Amino acid sequence: MSDARGAAHNEPILVTRRQAETARFCFLGEFGYEIISWIPYLLYLKRTLGLKLRTLSRPGSSLFYAFSEDHREAPASLIGGVWGEPASYDRLRRRFRSTRLIHPGPDMINKRRIRVEGVEWTTRDIHRPIAETNYVRPDLSAVEAWSPIPGRPLVVLNNKYFVQWPGTFDAPVNYFDRASLVALRDLLVQRGYGVAYNHFVEKTAVDEHRRLDDEGIFGLDAATYDLRSRYAETTCPADRNRLQISVYNAADFVIGPQGGNLYLPAVCRRPIFLLMRAGEYVDYRELGRLYGVAVEAFYEPRHLLNWLGSTLPWRSEAPRTIWRRTEGAADEPHVVTDASIHASVIDARERGGRDIGSAGRAEPIRR
Known part of the structure; x- marks a missing residue:
């Protein structure tokens, strides 16, 4: 038995405790929607x-x-876009004929109402402020951190190359090309970081990957x-997922193109700088x-490179002053030494605030 028809008509699904514990909660859509909403x-x-x-x-x-x-x-052949395709959930009925399948509906802004013991699924649109109603944030800190470059602070550089929004674009739009990758590598290594490149291709039923x-x-x-x-x-896929999380947990920050590849680093509580x-x-x-x-978000790789070049201190330089912006406060001078070289980027992780973030762009280093 499946609730696929209810999904198609956006009918509310009211589930008791007993029904919830005998049903199976399914998700066959994009990982970002899964980790942020479901x-x-x-x-x-x-x-x-x-x-x-x-x-x-x-x-x-x-x-x-x-x-x-x-x-x-x-199987990967059932994994589709957004919340998952209704046809994929329908195919699950052949395997779970006697089990009620509870899953999201097909809409971009999901109109399907799921209520278990009176507790409603409320975060059905991930492209707006999240109220955190009936919501518990995942915690992946138990996965042990691992760095492939011991002795250097680690930056993970994500990349992807597939067609997004095919009705609008006929080629990949959010990605780093070869010249940008070389420039980012050289800048980060020059500033004392180790760089782990992460171009992981997840097989799905809908993504059109290019070389x-x-x-x-x-x-x-x-x-x-x-x-x-x-990789x-x-x-197995579980080993690859654990590997990614372990590297994110070891990173000082993560760079990547827009998309679900940057949701997991945020859940691992790492600063993210995105193209x-x-x-x-x-x-x-x-x-x-x-x-x-x-x-921090940037339209083009050159904007990101310029910002990193003016923001990341040199590990070998004498102490100097950068300007830190904190929410609700004016810019304040902050002395950077070799011992605190990463404070302008990762201090947010330790203090729970944001030095470089949605409160506004940090001003360039004052030399």
């Missing part, structure tokens, strides 16, 4: 009502559903690392607020 609701049901939930999601998703009494993984010329840039020396070499050694030629900035502003991390 999992926080299920966590709330688990922690406040003490429900014994059964769940189903993408390959390798068990790590995110540790709270589930019985978690199953669907990007990004081989032979990272992993040629001790200051850089290409995570694809480590090649993993045997966004197209997309919704409110998504990342809300992630910064929810997880207390710095967020």
Whole structure:
């Protein structure tokens, strides 16, 4: 038995405790929607009502559903866009004929109402402020941090190359090309960072991936690392997910193009600096607020490079003053020494505030 027809007609789904514990809560859509909207609701049901939930999601998703009494993984061929395609949920009925499947509806701004024991799923639009009603933020800090570049503070540089919004664009729009990758690598290494390059391709039923010329840039020396070499050694999606989280947990900050690749770093409470030629900035502003991390967005790689060049101190230089902007306060001078070299970027993680974030762009370093 499935609620696919209810999804198609946006009918409300009213579920009792007994029904919830015999049903299976399913998600076959984009990871960003899952980690920002769906999992926080299920966590709330688990922690406040003490429900014994059964769940189903993408390959390798068990790590995110540790709270589930019985978690199953669907094949990659069923994983679609946004909240998931109704046809994919329909196909699950063949495997779970005697089980009620509870899942999101098909709309971009999800109109489907799911209410379990009177507790409603409320975060059905991730492109607006998140009220955190019936919502528990995921915590991935238990995954042990691992850096492939010991001895240097770590930056993770994400990338992707597939067609987004095919009705609007006929080619990838949010990505770093080869020249930008080389420039970012050189700048970050010059400033004393180690750079882990993360171009991970998740197989889905809808994404049209293209080939990007990004081989032979990272992993040629001790200051850089290409995570694809480590992915090649993993045997299952769960290992790849754990690897990504462990590297994010070790990073000082994460750079990447707009998209779901930057949701997980925010959940790991790492500052994120994103390239966004197209997309919704409110998504990342809300992630910064929810997880207390710095967020900066740039239209083009050159804007990001200019900002990093004027913001990241040189590790070898004598103490100098940068200008820090804090919410509700005027710019204040802050002396940077080699021992506190990363304070302008990651101090937000330790203090729960934002030095460089949605409150406004940090002013360039005053030399």
